Amino acid sequence: MDLHQKITKLKKQKNAVILAHYYQVPEIQEVADYVGDSLGLSQKAAETDAEIIVFAGVHFMAETAKILNPNKKVLLPDLMAGCSLADSCPPDAFKKLVDAHPDHTVITYVNCSAEVKALSDIICTSSNAEKIVNSVPKDVPIIFAPDKNLGKYIQKKTGREMLLWDGACIVHEAFSIDKLLKLYKEHPGSKIIAHPESESHILETATYVGSTAGMIDYVKKHPSEKFIVATEAGILHKMQQEVPQAVLIPAPAEEDNTCACSECAFMKMNTLQKLYDCLLNETPQIEVSEEIRKKAILPIQRMLELSK
Numbered sequence: 048m049d050l051h052q053k054i055t056k057l058k059k060q061k062n063a064v065i066l067a068h069y070y071q072v073p074e075i076q077e078v079a080d081y082v083g084d085s086l087g088l089s090q091k092a093a094e095t096d097a098e099i100i101v102f103a104g105v106h107f108m109a110e111t112a113k114i115l116n117p118n119k120k121v122l123l124p125d126l127m128a129g130c131s132l133a134d135s136c137p138p139d140a141f142k143k144l145v146d147a148h149p150d151h152t153v154i155t156y157v158n159c160s161a162e163v164k165a166l167s168d169i170i171c172t173s174s175n176a177e178k179i180v181n182s183v184p185k186d187v188p189i190i191f192a193p194d195k196n197l198g199k200y201i202q203k204k205t206g207r208e209m210l211l212w213d214g215a216c217i218v219h220e221a222f223s224i225d226k227l228l229k230l231y232k233e234h235p236g237s238k239i240i241a242h243p244e245s246e247s248h249i250l251e252t253a254t255y256v257g258s259t260a261g262m263i264d265y266v267k268k269h270p271s272e273k274f275i276v277a278t279e280a281g282i283l284h285k286m287q288q289e290v291p292q293a294v295l296i297p298a299p300a301e302e303d304n305t306c307a308c309s310e311c312a313f314m315k316m317n318t319l320q321k322l323y324d325c326l327l328n329e330t331p332q333i334e335v336s337e338e339i340r341k342k343a344i345l346p347i348q349r350m351l352e353l354s355k
């Protein structure tokens with residue numbers, strides 16, 4: 048049996064479910080029970096009746112699944128799979144900001160630690176950020192953390208002034224505007240689509256801005272066109288499966304690298320072998336202290352409720 052077959056057999060034996068993000072390597076996406084964006088993955092984690100959740104994504108995603116499922120084993124193939132955006136918001140510094148603004152509603156992007164979630168009022172993802180911000184009464188001031196690029200984009204969309212945390216994703220900040228415009232000229236008639244973690248000069252060139260799931264849905268509505276895709280290149284696997292006739296070109300990064308695109312080194316730490324090993328040995332497991340979990344689950348549940 049090859050690794051894919053071994054994993055499929057083992058997950059049935061152990062009543063495990065494999066949840067994978069679109070940025071995972073193709074072979075992991077192929078063995079997963081569900082591939083989705085951050086919102087879809089947390090919704091699946093909230094409703095699964097499997098005994099074990101194997102999270103093929105990064106730490107904050109698996110941690111969110113654990114917060115929702117304290118009695119289940121939640122496994123992450125590589126515990127070092129972190130997130131630059133989550134790291135840009137240390138809980139102690141964030142607490143100081145929150146404590147200094149007791150009248151503000153704290154909306155926090157899901158890409159953060161459980162400790163930061165525990166300090167928040169409502170979690171959001173890039174799929175629902177606009178809706179979540181609009182759910183807060185207009186006279187209530189908002190702290191938005193940790194992604195300043197998503198925050199600026201939502202400020203523009205909603206017309207709300209928000210106090211923004213100065214965090215960013217290294218993968219989405221790596222896109223080069225000069226190379227992107229050059230590529231666009233080389234492909235007349237193409238459409239640029241972008242993830243809102245990208246900087247505003249990139250977003251201004253895009254005909255569609257949205258979450259990874261939103262970008263796939265948009266392309267599905269225009270299946271025979273040509274797209275320049277400004278997000279992590281792992282998305283191209285599922286996107287191309289959904290729209291086989293579309294031409295998909297990854298947006299270029301500033302630095303020349305092997306893929307001439309932008310890849311998340313954290314997401315790519317997970318491999319099929321590590322996925323198999325972690326399911327077999329049921330380790331590494333995600334743990335969250337009960338004190339933090341009880342606080343962190345409230346803003347996640349508010350988000351899930353508002354996203355129905």
Ligand code: 13P
Pocket residue numbers: 083084085086158172173174216242244257258259260
């Ligand atoms: P979404 O999958 O919610 O679009 O987020 C992208 C991302 O950067 C996840 O870390």
Ligand code: SF4
Pocket residue numbers: 105129130131132133158216217218219244279311312313314
């Ligand atoms: Fe974090 Fe950016 Fe990687 Fe997403 S792509 S996990 S935001 S570093």
